[in-house]
Amino acid sequence: MNFDNILFEPFAGVARITLNRPQVYNALSPGLLQDITAAINAAAEDDAVRVVVITGAGEKAFCSGADLKEGMAGAKSLGDSLRTNYNPMIMAIRSIPKPVICRLNGVAAGAGCSLALACDVVIASEEAYLSQIFVNIGLMPDAGSTFFLPRLVGMQRAFELASTGRKVSAVEAVQMGLIYRAVPSSELDLVVSEVVSYYRNAPTKAIGAMKQVLNQSLNSNLEQMLELEAERQDELSRTYDASEGIMAFLQKRKAVYRGK
Template sequence: MNYNTIVFSEFEQYVELKLNRPTVYNALNQEMLSELLEAFKAIESDDRIRCVVLTGTDKAFSSGQDLKSVGGDLSNVPFESIIKDFYNPLILKMRSLNKPIICKLNGVAAGAGCSLALACDMIISSDDAYLAEIFVNIGLIMDAGSTFFLPRALGSFKAFEIATTGAKVYGKEAESLGLVNKSVPALELDDEVQKMVNYYTTAPTYAIGLIKEMLNESNGMKLEEVLEMESVYQQKAGNSHDFREGVMAFLEKRRPNFQGK
């Protein structure tokens, strides 16, 4: 598929998706959201791909929703349909994808751009990049999943502060708060992300997909329900090729050659 607003770069065992509207700081419009959804669907069905990197072109990750694309009549912006038809399917696809998604946070991630970053499984940030829930600055609430992701990353008090002030949280502070996994100088960002890519493309992808699904499901579950889920999913993992390979590698004192199956 040819894309107009994203760059789909396929490598040996992973894909880099790059938001590509640099003149508007990679602001999100309906075309970009649709292309991202189609890209993740293609990745989901390709067993060769074991990891995804999501990033932005130039100095921005994403400045959020492209406000010019919603029309000039501010009294009749179809917020509900835009969210339900474009944002929600994308966020749900990202969270259900059975492969890890690494956000390479190369610059500003604001508003819905912040939500997009938080929907990833891991965020590696440059020190000068920041996340900001700027919805409140124009009298809106958080959407695209931030109301779910933010308090789970930060706790309710800090999430309330960031959501209601629109504060910019730069790399190192974001790392200290647990909002990103790691923050590094901008010149080291590519190498740091590549380290994680190298790990995940050789890791037991099937088990990692199950772990991701279980972590998603565990929110709001009772302990008894989690224990039952673990027993069922452990059986699934135990039936995999990678389990057998992992045990044999341990017994033979060698590195396992996981196939992601």
């Protein structure tokens, strides 16, 4: 599968998606947004893929946000652009029943920050930073940031980040619970590789179920979650990986999961 604006590299259970517009710091054009969405959907349908990695080309930026020169191309309004291009991308990332790892190699600003926060695990270079920069052009956060921010850092901190648009270093972002981990840039690939290796060998269907149920928990009560747990656990109990995991435990050996 070939794309104009990303590099899509599925190999050995991992689908790596690289935003490939380094000349504009990987700014989000309609074409780039559509390519990301298509790649995520392709990874979702490929049984061989067990984990997805999203990163940016170049050394300075993961994604600098919306491409203001191209962002309105073909759109009747900014709202139309969000509904057509941005929202499907965010929903694809949140709904794929596989872990999505963000390799945050540089700045993540505006909708680029939203893209990072939509991922399941964010591992950043200590030189990277995140910014809800929308306020600097008289707009509010979009592409899911108003959903993710208060759930990750609380309402007051979310308001502060959104209303100031200040730069948050990767180290501070870890401290406030905005992202998972920050490491020296020289160690970024090694740490991402270790995390990816874990998920590539994990029981994929169980991981996918966890992701979907945790998503649902944000808008459900305890009774609803208990029933959903029962339903999904029953489904998982009939998978190959559950049988293998139980057998390996009884035989006191390491389980070999197939993602089935």
